[in-house]
Amino acid sequence: MADVPEVPLALVTNGYFETKAASVRQKQILWEGYKQSKVLSVDQVELIKAIDKKPHEIINSTFQSNGKVYASLILHALKNIARPDTVQYVCVLSDDILTADNENSRFFYEAVDGDSVTLFAPFVKALQSDDEFTALQASKILTILACAAPAPSKVDLSDLYRWITLQLNQHRPEIVDLIVQELESILRVRQYRIAFWETPNAMKELIRRADKATATPQMLYQVIFCLWLLTFEPKIAAEINEKYDIIPLLVDIAKAAVKEKVIRVAIATLKNLVAKAPAQNLAAMLVVKLLPFTENLSGRKWSDADILEDVNYLKEKLQENFQSLTTFEQYASEIETGKLEWSPPHKSEVFWKENASKLDENNYSLLRALARILSTASSPLVLAVAANDVGQYIKYSSKAGKRILQDVGAKQRIMELMTHEDQEVRYQALSAVQKYMHQAW
Numbered sequence: 001m002a003d004v005p006e007v008p009l010a011l012v013t014n015g016y017f018e019t020k021a022a023s024v025r026q027k028q029i030l031w032e033g034y035k036q037s038k039v040l041s042v043d044q045v046e047l048i049k050a051i052d053k054k055p056h057e058i059i060n061s062t063f064q065s066n067g068k069v070y071a072s073l074i075l076h077a078l079k080n081i082a083r084p085d086t087v088q089y090v091c092v093l094s095d096d097i098l099t100a101d102n103e104n105s106r107f108f109y110e111a112v113d114g115d116s117v118t119l120f121a122p123f124v125k126a127l128q129s130d131d132e133f134t135a136l137q138a139s140k141i142l143t144i145l146a147c148a149a150p151a152p153s154k155v156d157l158s159d160l161y162r163w164i165t166l167q168l169n170q171h172r173p174e175i176v177d178l179i180v181q182e183l184e185s186i187l188r189v190r191q192y193r194i195a196f197w198e199t200p201n202a203m204k205e206l207i208r209r210a211d212k213a214t215a216t217p218q219m220l221y222q223v224i225f226c227l228w229l230l231t232f233e234p235k236i237a238a239e240i241n242e243k244y245d246i247i248p249l250l251v252d253i254a255k256a257a258v259k260e261k262v263i264r265v266a267i268a269t270l271k272n273l274v275a276k277a278p279a280q281n282l283a284a285m286l287v288v289k290l291l292p293f294t295e296n297l298s299g300r301k302w303s304d305a306d307i308l309e310d311v312n313y314l315k316e317k318l319q320e321n322f323q324s325l326t327t328f329e330q331y332a333s334e335i336e337t338g339k340l341e342w343s344p345p346h347k348s349e350v351f352w353k354e355n356a357s358k359l360d361e362n363n364y365s366l367l368r369a370l371a372r373i374l375s376t377a378s379s380p381l382v383l384a385v386a387a388n389d390v391g392q393y394i395k396y397s398s399k400a401g402k403r404i405l406q407d408v409g410a411k412q413r414i415m416e417l418m419t420h421e422d423q424e425v426r427y428q429a430l431s432a433v434q435k436y437m438h439q440a441w
Helices: 015-025 031-036 042-049 056-065 067-080 084-100 102-111 116-127 132-147 158-167 173-186 190-197 202-208 217-230 234-244 246-256 260-276 278-287 290-297 305-324 327-337 349-376 380-396 399-407 410-417 423-440
Strands: none
Touching (some): 015 173, 067 102, 084 102, 084 116, 084 132, 102 132, 116 132, 116 158, 132 173, 158 173, 158 202, 173 190, 173 217, 190 217, 190 234, 234 260, 234 278, 246 278, 246 290
C-alpha cells in the first residue's frame, strides 16, 4: 500500500449527514436581530449576508477574497450565539467553506495567529451540544482543521478523541460510519496517533467495530485502515497484539473477506506489525497459521500488485522466523495468545521433561498464564489442551510450581472440569488430577 503521506483525506460524509446539512442550509436566520442586540456588528451582518444562501461557488470566492475576516466572524458568532438553529447554520457554513478548498483552513489559523486552542474552542463547545447534528458537524470541522494544522505537535485532540470514543459505542451505523471516516483522516497525521492510542477505551471501541459477523465490508475496511495507520508507530505495533489480540482477528477477517480491498488492508496491517515490531508479533503470527495462509495468498491473482508484495514480504519473514523458532518458543507463544490446540509439544513427554521447568521462569509467568486460560477459556479444545498441560507440568515440575498452581486456583479449576460436559475436557482434567494425587503420594 501507499506510504502514509499519500493517503487521501477520507470524505467524511454519508447520505444521512448530507440530508441533515441540506435541511439546515435552507433555514432562514434572522441576522438583523443579532445586529439589534449588538451580538454582531453592522459590518459583520453585511459580511454574512453576502454569503447567506448563496451558491457554493460564490461563498468560496467571497470567502477567499476576505478569508481572515470571515474566519474571525465565524469564530465570533459561534462564541457569542447560543440559538441552536444559528449554531447549526454557522457550522454547516464553516464546513462548506472548508471543504470547498483545502487551502481555506489557513485563513482560520491566520485569524487566531496559529493558536489551535483558540481556533478549536468554539467547535469543541459545539461538539458538546445536546443537538446530535451540531455535534457531528463540529466533529467534522475539527477533523478538517486538525488535518490542516501547520504545527500538529501543538494540537490537543483530547476532547475530540473522548467524544469519538463515545460515538463508536453508538448503535446507529450511519453515525459510526462518519466517526470512523473522521479517524481515517486524523490518523494520517503521525503526531495524532499516540494520543488516540492512549485515550481510555478508544482502541477497544474501534476494534469492536471490526466484527466480521456484523460489520459491512466497507466498515471492516475503514476500521482496519485506521489500524493500519496506527501500526506505523513502533510503540503501537509492539503492544497492540498483546493488548487486543489483533493478529488472530486480522487473519480471520482476511480469510473470510470477499472484497479484495479488505484483504489488502488486513495484510498491509500485518506487514506493519512485522516491519515495526517483529519480536513482539512474528511468533503470534506463526501460532495462528499465518504462514500457510500467505503461501495460499501468494498463488492467487490480484488486481492490486501491492497485495502480492505485502504477502511475499510476510511469507519471507515468517519462513525465516519459523526456521529459527525453537519448539519451546512456539509453545510459549501459544500460551501467551491463549490459542491452544493439539500441536506436537502438548503430547510430547520429551518436550515436558526438557521444558517443564521453563514455566517457572520470570516468577512463573507462563504457568500463571496457563492457569488464567484454564479459568477464563470457554472453548472445549482450549480447556482440554490446558488441562493436559497442567497434568504434564505436575509430572515434571518443582514443589514450588505445584504450590503456585494451588495458589492461583488451577488445582480447584481442574477438579471442577472433571464434570465438564465435553468428554475430552473431562478426560484431561481427570488425568491431571491423577498425576497430582500420584505426585502428592
